[in-house]
Amino acid sequence: MRMTRTRRLALPAAAAAALLALGVGVAVASADGPGERAAGPSAEREERSVPSGSPVTDVVETVVRVKLPLPEGVGARPAECDWLSYLRYRHEDGPEESASADRILVAQPGVLxxxxxxxxxxxxxxAKAAEDGQNIEFWALDRRSNCLEDNRGVRAGAAARSFKVALDYYYNGGAVDGQKFAGYLGNDQVEFLQHVGLEQTLRDQFDLLAAELPDQELRKEKVMCGGHSLGGVLTGFFAIWDFDGNPATDADAGFNQCAGYFALDSAISTSLPDITGSQMMPTGMMPDPGLSFAVVQAGLRGGAVPRTLSAPAVINAETMNVLALAGLAALAAPDAQSTLVADLPSNLNIDGTTRLLLSKNLLAFVTGSPAAGEFKLSNEAALGALMDDNSQPLAFLQTSVGFFAGGRIADKEFPLARNVSGIPGLSGLAGMFGQEARAIPDEANGPVYAWRNYDEFGPTDGPVPNAGDGTPFTTAGKEVTDIQQLARSMAEQPLDFTEDYFPTKLVTDIQQSAATEISRNAIHQDGLTANPTITLLAGDGLRGANAPPPSGETVVAPGYQHLDVLTADARQNDGRPEPVSARLAQFAIRG
Known part of the structure; x- marks a missing residue:
């Protein structure tokens, strides 16, 4: 099979260098709408352009920061944590002022x-809305906890087109702009996050909207509120939340800040199980759900309950950053042989993560033989091994970016077999681990495995290897995301693809939302159905059979995984427009 690359996108040198530039423009906005808590007479604001190697060249991206300090009682925190940030996307021919846009989509991210x-x-x-003559904006929100991330190394590596620059910063004492990496933060270093839960997260969205769009009636007319995964549930709570403490007024209510709701492989709901049909948080990573609200808060204060969502391997600040490093290597040198595993330090976290994610079976995991480092992969193939649905075992991290090429492939049977839904006692884990046949390179110290991109599954691209059941591991209809665009999103953005320090309190508050401390603000229950809703589901995503039917319009994208609703390419293999963005644009325009 001859592998052909239909396009290789490179970030222009001038644009890459600008990733490290800090030139900003400053504007001031007031927040004095009816019943609203103003951020002060004015909110300090910064906005700067974001250079991009995206093939969608007619969309302008900027990163916006607005100073909206946390309450004083929150305690000590980095100065950066008194700012809220978001990525603003608008068409190059659209108005410069957000208030003049036809609609504004505001999106809350999911867990991590x-x-x-x-x-x-x-x-x-x-871009799709512009084709239909409408100028809309899309605001991708960063949660306040993202202020704790140190992305200097990844940004410097992207600017230099060098994975080694980033690696040296995080692991070898290298400096960027005179700064050295201070290490990943421990539980005692993020104490203020014990106060950053559901109420603060919703308040942050409200205050940001009020600062950027002071006219409440304009917000009600133009803002579409939504999110991905957990972001759909956050939008549900936002819709019913009372922000001025006076139940008799509703101009301040969340539903009156939105003209409509959108859920991306999620649900506009106030229940986590409504996303998947079961609890989505892995057992052991959260406190016992039977504990009272007061006990959980005491645990957060004392540190007995970890203040960030973290596990000894796979899910923690370091491993989230390693994903960015893998994206950077694939972006900078896609076809070069990966040194990611060899270059990373040997410690319990890294070794445990590589074994969990890259072992063929239980024996390989227990013995460490063959080790992940014994397989030769291109940088793209290494990223695919970490993120593709035929390799990554955790469904909430899966994308459909192609398949391995250039060597023998075997069935990957660890940590769980493909058909977990048929195993007694384990059927509830199907949504967590996905249903795709998983594959792994099977020639240690053999050829350098390449990566077959999502759009290289046509009649002339050759057959796909078969899984153990005799069927191909994948088909063209199951592949929707360009691996180079995934790499670019993971390494090029000024605001991270992942969230290194997800606040535990955010999810415990949702799980204990019946507690008076939460329910006293969640009073506008009709807000959930007060506006038009669209739910855009991944056909192979997290949603299980026990999940309740979504309200409003529902769109299912066949073959998509949980992250594909965010990452899918505008040009799909079936020749039709990318369904999620096409229908979302229509919804934004028509409501």
Whole structure:
């Protein structure tokens, strides 16, 4: 099979260098709408352009920061954490002022997710609306906890087109702009996050909207509120939330800040199980749900309950950053042999993560033989091994970016077999681990495995290897995301694709939303159905059979995984427009 690349996108040198530039423009906005808590007489604001290697060239991206300090009682925190940030996307022919746009889509990210993950769907949606003569904007929100991330190394590596620059910063004592990496933060270093839960997250969205769009009636006319995964549930709570403490007034209510709602492989709901049909948080990573609200808060204060969502391997700040490093290597040198595993330090976290994600079976995991480093992969293939649905075992991290090429492939049977839904006692895990046949390179110390991109599954591209059941591991209809665009979103964005320090309190508050401390603000229950709703589901995503039917219009994207609703390419293999962004643009225009 001859592998052909239909396009290789490179970030222009001038644009790459500008990733490190800090030139900003400053504007001031007031927040004095009816019943609203103003951020002060004015909110300090910064906005700067974001250079991009995206093929969607008619969309302008900027990163916006607005100073909206946390309450004083929150305690010590970095100065950066008194700012809120978002990525703003608009068409190059559209108005410069957001208030003059036809509609504004405002998106909350999911668990362990940052604003950078929305890049493809934001660009595609804005461009599609422009084709229909409408100028819309897409705002991808960054949660306040993202202020704790140190992305200097990834940004410097992207600017230099060098994975080694980033690696040296995070692991070898290298400096960027005179700064050295201070290390990943421990539980005792993020104490203020014990106060950053549901109420603060919703308040942040409200205050940001009020600062950027002071006219409440304009917000009600033009803002469409939504999100991906957990972001749909956050939007549900936003819709019913009372922001002025006076139940008799509703100009301040969340539903009156929105003209409509959109859910991306999620649900506009106030229940986590409504997304998947079961609890989505892995057992052991959260406190016992039977504990009272007061006990959980005491645990957060004392540190007995971890203040960030973290596990000894796979899910923690370091591994989230390693994903960005893998994206950077694939972006900078896609076909070069990967040194990611060899270059990373040997520690319990890294070794445990590589074994969990890259072992063929239980024996390989237990013995460490063959080790992940014994397989030769291109940088693209290494990223695919970490993120593709035929390799990555965790469904909420899966995309459909292609398949391995250039060597023998075997069935990947660890950590769970493909048909987990048929195993007694484990059927509830199907939504967590996905249903795609998983594959793994099977020639240690053999050829350098390449990557077959999502659009290289045509009649002349050769057959796909068969899984153990005799069927091909994948088909063209199952592949929707360009691996180079995934790499770009993971490494090029000024706001991260992932969220290194997800605040535990955000999810415990949702799980305990019946507690008086939460329910006293969640009073406008009719807000959930007060506006038109669209639910855009991944056909092979997290939603299980037990999930309730979504309200409003429903769109299912066949073959999509959970992240594909954010990352899918504008040009699909079936020749039709990318369905999520196309329908989302229509919804934004028509409501």
């Amino acid at each position: 997710e940052g604003a950078g993950a929305f890049d493809a769907v934001a660009r595609n949606t804005v």
